[in-house]
Amino acid sequence: xxxxxxxxxxxxxxxxxxxxxxxxxxxxxxxxxxxxxxxxxxxxxxxxxxxxxxxxxxxxxxxxxxxxxxxxxxxxxxxxxxxxxxxxxxxxxxxxxxxxxxxxxxxxxxxxxxxxxxxxxxxxxxxxxxxxxxxxxxxxxxxxxxxxxxxxxxxxxxxxxxxxxxxxxxxxxxxxxxxxxxxxx
Numbered sequence: 001x002x003x004x005x006x007x008x009x010x011x012x013x014x015x016x017x018x019x020x021x022x023x024x025x026x027x028x029x030x031x032x033x034x035x036x037x038x039x040x041x042x043x044x045x046x047x048x049x050x051x052x053x054x055x056x057x058x059x060x061x062x063x064x065x066x067x068x069x070x071x072x073x074x075x076x077x078x079x080x081x082x083x084x085x086x087x088x089x090x091x092x093x094x095x096x097x098x099x100x101x102x103x104x105x106x107x108x109x110x111x112x113x114x115x116x117x118x119x120x121x122x123x124x125x126x127x128x129x130x131x132x133x134x135x136x137x138x139x140x141x142x143x144x145x146x147x148x149x150x151x152x153x154x155x156x157x158x159x160x161x162x163x164x165x166x167x168x169x170x171x172x173x174x175x176x177x178x179x180x181x182x183x184x185x
Contacts (some may be wrong), residue, residue, distance in 0.1 A: 022157040030153025034145045040132045048101040055098045058091045
């Protein structure tokens with residue numbers, strides 16, 4: 001008789017519970033990425049709106065002077081007064097920031113379900129990501145994207161469990177014990 005025989009029903013029950021627990025943990029863990037991206041995009045959108053508001057003020061000033069924004073930036077930057085010239089740098093930075101944020105926003109908005117994590121990391125603004133993380137509220141999104149990530153998490157966690165934990169333990173339990181090996185000789 002194998003020494004593990006009395007424990008097999010208990011082990012099967014424990015394994016079934018562990019499988020289910022890992023499914024839930026995997027689903028919840030992987031579903032956090034689309035949730036984080038969603039909360040990041042809200043914060044990101046606020047930054048984009050604010051940058052556009054600042055740029056609109058510069059556009060008004062340029063229009064009042066009958067100049068385009070690039071002309072206004074050039075004229076301001078070449079002013080002999082260093083304080084006024086510094087304003088040209090501020091305007092140039094605001095224009096570049098709006099372009100950068102608008103490009104990232106368009107890329108995230110048009111990304112497919114499969115592209116989104118790659119696009120997100122390619123256009124990640126670390127300061128916005130840190131600020132998002134500081135106030136991040138975990139949730140399980142009930143969108144198609146959230147469900148796909150949850151399923152991927154279930155598969156990943158179960159795959160890791162079966163490949164790294166269950167298979168090695170099963171191999172050890174299937175080996176004949178020292179008594180069984182000596183009894184056959």
